[in-house]
Amino acid sequence: MYKSEEEFLKNYNPDEFEKLSMTSDIIIFSVSDGDQKNYRKLKDKHFSVLLIKRKDYPFKDMWCLPGGFIRMDETTEEAAKRILLDETNLHDIYLEQLYTFDAIDRDPRMRIVSTSYMALIDKNSLRDKLPENASWFNILVDESDKEINITLDNGKEEIKLVIEKKLKELTTDRYKYITKHNTKLAFDHDLVIASGISRLKNKLEYTDIVFNMMPRYFSLSELQQVYEIILGKKLLDPAFRRIIANKVRKTNKVKTGGGHRPSALFEYKERDK
Amino acid sequence: MYKSEEEFLKNYNPDEFEKLSMTSDIIIFSVSDGDQKNYRKLKDKHFSVLLIKRKDYPFKDMWCLPGGFIRMDETTEEAAKRILLDETNLHDIYLEQLYTFDAIDRDPRMRIVSTSYMALIDKNSLRDKLPENASWFNILVDESDKEINITLDNGKEEIKLVIEKKLKELTTDRYKYITKHNTKLAFDHDLVIASGISRLKNKLEYTDIVFNMMPRYFSLSELQQVYEIILGKKLLDPAFRRIIANKVRKTNKVKTGGGHRPSALFEYKERDK
DNA sequence: CTAATAGTGTCTATTAGACAGTATGTT
DNA sequence: AACATACTGTCTAATAGACACTATTAG
Numbered sequence: 001m002y003k004s005e006e007e008f009l010k011n012y013n014p015d016e017f018e019k020l021s022m023t024s025d026i027i028i029f030s031v032s033d034g035d036q037k038n039y040r041k042l043k044d045k046h047f048s049v050l051l052i053k054r055k056d057y058p059f060k061d062m063w064c065l066p067g068g069f070i071r072m073d074e075t076t077e078e079a080a081k082r083i084l085l086d087e088t089n090l091h092d093i094y095l096e097q098l099y100t101f102d103a104i105d106r107d108p109r110m111r112i113v114s115t116s117y118m119a120l121i122d123k124n125s126l127r128d129k130l131p132e133n134a135s136w137f138n139i140l141v142d143e144s145d146k147e148i149n150i151t152l153d154n155g156k157e158e159i160k161l162v163i164e165k166k167l168k169e170l171t172t173d174r175y176k177y178i179t180k181h182n183t184k185l186a187f188d189h190d191l192v193i194a195s196g197i198s199r200l201k202n203k204l205e206y207t208d209i210v211f212n213m214m215p216r217y218f219s220l221s222e223l224q225q226v227y228e229i230i231l232g233k234k235l236l237d238p239a240f241r242r243i244i245a246n247k248v249r250k251t252n253k254v255k256t257g258g259g260h261r262p263s264a265l266f267e268y269k270e271r272d273k
Numbered sequence: 274m275y276k277s278e279e280e281f282l283k284n285y286n287p288d289e290f291e292k293l294s295m296t297s298d299i300i301i302f303s304v305s306d307g308d309q310k311n312y313r314k315l316k317d318k319h320f321s322v323l324l325i326k327r328k329d330y331p332f333k334d335m336w337c338l339p340g341g342f343i344r345m346d347e348t349t350e351e352a353a354k355r356i357l358l359d360e361t362n363l364h365d366i367y368l369e370q371l372y373t374f375d376a377i378d379r380d381p382r383m384r385i386v387s388t389s390y391m392a393l394i395d396k397n398s399l400r401d402k403l404p405e406n407a408s409w410f411n412i413l414v415d416e417s418d419k420e421i422n423i424t425l426d427n428g429k430e431e432i433k434l435v436i437e438k439k440l441k442e443l444t445t446d447r448y449k450y451i452t453k454h455n456t457k458l459a460f461d462h463d464l465v466i467a468s469g470i471s472r473l474k475n476k477l478e479y480t481d482i483v484f485n486m487m488p489r490y491f492s493l494s495e496l497q498q499v500y501e502i503i504l505g506k507k508l509l510d511p512a513f514r515r516i517i518a519n520k521v522r523k524t525n526k527v528k529t530g531g532g533h534r535p536s537a538l539f540e541y542k543e544r545d546k
Numbered sequence: 547c548t549a550a551t552a553g554t555g556t557c558t559a560t561t562a563g564a565c566a567g568t569a570t571g572t573t
Numbered sequence: 574a575a576c577a578t579a580c581t582g583t584c585t586a587a588t589a590g591a592c593a594c595t596a597t598t599a600g
Contacts, residue, residue, distance in 0.1 A: 001329075005381070008330035014383040017342040019292035022386060039599075040550045056274075057281035069290040072384050075375050100373040100388045102348050108278070110287040111345050113295060113386075115373045221552070238554075239589060260551040261597035312572075313577045494579070511581075512562060533578040534570035552596075562587070569579075 020111040024079035025067035025189065027098065027116060027196040028088070030123040030136070031213050031226050040259035045225040046138040048123075049152065049193060050087065051185075053133045058108050059186030063152075063159060065193070066134075067114065080117040089128040094120040094212035099195050106188045116192045118199060120212035141197060141232055147180070148194050159184045163194045204230055208247055211268040217253055219263035220244065293384040297352035298340035298462065300371065300389060300469040301361070303396040303409070304486050304499050313532035318498040319411040321396075322425065322466060323360065324458075326406045331381050332459030336425075336432060338466070339407075340387065353390040362401040367393045367485035372468050379461045389465045391472060393485040414470060414505055420453070421467050432457045436467045477503055481520055484541040490526055492536035493517065 002008040028050040033043040051063040066087045070079040077095065084093055095117050102113040123136075130136075137152035137159065145165070152159040162181035182190040203209045210226060224240050246269075253265040275281040301323040306316040324336040339360045343352040350368065357366055368390050375386040396409075403409075410425035410432065418438070425432040435454035455463040476482045483499060497513050519542075526538040 005330050005333065008333075009381055012382050017294045018345045019294050020345065021290045021292050022295075038550095040548095042551070057278050060278065060281075072291045072293065073377065075377060076373065076386075077375075097372060099370060100349065102350075102388070104346065104348060108282055109285050113349075115375070219552085236590065236592090237552085238556095238591085241553075242589085256598070258551070259599045260549075261553080263552055311577095313575095315578070492579085509563065509565090510579085511564085511583095514580080515562085529571065531578070532572040533576070534580080536579055548600090549598105551598090554595075555593090556591100557593105558589100558591080560587105560589070562585100564583100564585080566582090566584105568581075571576105571578090573575090 020113060022070050022076065023067050023112055023114045024070055024076045024083060025065045025114050025116045025187075025192055026080045026083055026095075026119055027065055027192055028084065028119045028121060029196070029200060029213065030121050031229065032123045032136070034138075042221065042225070042258070045222075045229045047226075047229045048136045048138045049196075050130075051135055051137050051152070051154075052087070052131075053135070054186055055133060062186040063137075063184055063189075064186035065116075065189045076115040077117065080119070084119055087131060087134060088121065088126060090121060090125065094209070098192070098199060101188055101192060103188060114187075114192075116196070118196050120200075120209065122213055122215050124215045139197065143232075148177075148197075150190075150194065150197070152193075157184075161185065161190045161193070163190060201231060208268070208270065211247075211271075214268070216271075217251060217265040217267055219255055219265055220248070221263055223248075223266070293386060295343050295349065296340050296385055296387045297343050297349045297356065298338045298387050298389045298460075298465060299353045299356055299368075299392055300338055300465055301357065301392045301394060302469070302473060302486065303394050304502065305396045305409070307411075315494065315498070315531070318495075318502045320499075320502045321409045321411045322469075323403075324408055324410050324425070324427075325360070325404075326408070327459055328406060335459040336410075336457055336462075337459035338389075338462045349388040350390065353392070357392055360404060360407060361394065361399060363394060363398065367482070371465070371472060374461055374465060376461060387460075387465075389469070391469050393473075393482065395486055395488055397488045412470065416505075421450075421470075423463075423467065423470070425466075430457075434458065434463045434467070436463060474504060481541070481543065484520075484544075487541070489544075490524060490538040490540055492528055492538055493521070494536055496521075496539075 002011065030048055032046050032048060034046045036043045050066060052066050054060055054062055054064055066083050068079065068083050070076055077097065080095060084090060098116040098118050100113060100115045104111065135154045137154045140151040142149040147165060148163045150161040160181060164178040164180050165175035166178055167175060177191045177194055179190050204227060213226060214223065220241060223244065224235055228234055248266040249269050251265050251267055254262045255265055256262040275284065303321055305319050305321060307319045309316045323339065325339050327333055327335055327337055339356050341352065341356050343349055350370065353368060357363060371389040371391045373386060373388045377384065379385065408427045410427045413424040415422040420438060421436040423434040433454060437451040437453050438448035439451055441449050450464045450467050452463050477500060486499065487496065493514060496517065497508055501508055521539040522542045524538050524540055527535045528538055529535040
């Protein structure tokens with residue numbers, strides 16, 4: 001038919017196959033300090049996600065993840081970075097591809113496939129004010145074999161998600177997530193958030209991902225709190241310190257003023273590598 | 274602007290954003306028996322992937338993963354299942370989404386984004402003959418911190434891939450894969466294969482995924498061989514049996530004829546669950 | 547002094563690694 | 574009998590879990 005690749009390409013009709021639009025959605029996780037009950041106590045940590053209130057249709061006035069259509073001259077990852085910059089004004093952020101969601105009717109407008117990314121940021125590095133339609137929601141997770149119950153709370157509004165975990169046929173470790181309750185989140189972003197939380201929990205245990213959410217200097221108790229709030233369980237101090245010991249380097253800085261013994265500040269060993 | 278979601282949708286222009294085509298590529302892994310050196314020895318196992326020789330441009334006559342364009346009325350997963358059925362005539366196969374590859378110039382025709390899936394099959398269940406342009410390639414991996422060297426061999430032809438693992442900025446456990454050598458595989462399928470192998474290796478250690486590649490009844494030595502060939506290292510018998518013990522159920526079947534002590538046959542405990 | 551967190555020592559339980567030994571088929 | 578694999582017992586090393594103890598600050 002054609003004599004060469006060049007000839008084929010010259011004659012190629014790009015409309016041979018049907019086309020669709022793609023979006024990049026980005027789930028930005030962070031931890032932050034909560035209330036301090038009295039001068040002696042530590043502030044408790046919160047685990048939170050950034051949501052945007054939609055100004056336009058579809059799903060007008062509902063909350064969604066930051067996201068947007070990708071351009072033909074950028075990858076989904078580049079789009080995610082662009083959106084991240086728009087929303088938070090942050091560069092050089094930890095970003096990893098999560099999953100591509102592509103249910104036929106996930107967008108009421110037309111067929112739109114979304115590749116989701118997970119970003120981890122240190123909230124302290126956020127100097128600029130958020131756009132006014134953006135808000136951090138604290139995350140509370142209660143997970144069983146069958147269901148994930150997620151409560152998102154920004155202080156004014158509460159979003160409750162119930163997601164059923166249905167085992168896929170023949171698949172041993174993968175669940176198919178099915179929304180059982182969600183009245184406030186747009187699109188299938190409830191599923192994206194559930195997947196993101198699950199990915200983060202897993203990676204916390206076998207990677208150094210957590211340090212992307214920490215300030216440069218931190219105490220081991222703070223670090224432990226972050227693990228605890230994300231994993232949703234208490235850890236034993238000595239065990240935690242044994243495991244973390246070879247990932248951090250002690251600095252000569254200390255944090256005082258707590259009404260109790262001051263804590264040494266550490267930094268991540270592999271910083272700047 | 275619009276008074277309701279309905280009104281908005283009625284007036285929505287689906288060509289507001291540029292569009293692209295998507296493909297679903299599927300990396301089908303399997304293990305199979307190799308040669309038997311003498312009547313006493315066990316057959317050695319091979320770890321293999323199914324490739325297709327391209328009949329048309331682009332990349333005419335090069336090897337690629339089974340794949341194809343998705344239709345507007347099917348998801349990427351459904352497309353993967355359809356393609357899997359076309360190539361192998363197998364239903365109900367373990368399938369999981371791997372990664373979405375979307376470098377701008379990954380396809381010389383135009384912007385095409387590909388979502389890749391990994392399928393695991395038991396080769397013994399393959400009764401039908403493969404399409405004549407399809408072939409199983411045995412996989413040999415040699416991986417270091419910096420590089421992955423993959424050799425694919427179907428008995429007649431050998432494909433050598435060298436992939437550089439470049440640490441992404443700020444990312445602690447994710448590498449960016451960069452092709453350093455590949456002359457025979459089409460598109461970016463070398464990267465897909467490298468990611469697939471890496472995913473499979475990881476999941477082998479913390480899930481029961483391996484049983485999707487096993488026949489109904491198998492001996493523990495066979496199972497151990499499969500782990501060893503995929504992980505690329507020898508395991509100690511007692512340790513292996515301790516770990517695997519609670520995942521399998523002993524049957525009253527045995528396999529004889531080996532010029533040595535017969536082995537008990539086991540089955541996967543969670544079969545049919 | 548007290549309440550609260552910071553940080554360590556040590557005992558125990560569990561799991562992983564190593565090696566040597568016994569068992570049992572085919573030729 | 575010999576060979577090759579099947580399978581087990583047991584010792585040791587490493588890791589994880591638990592608890593109790595000491596250290597140090599602000600008020």
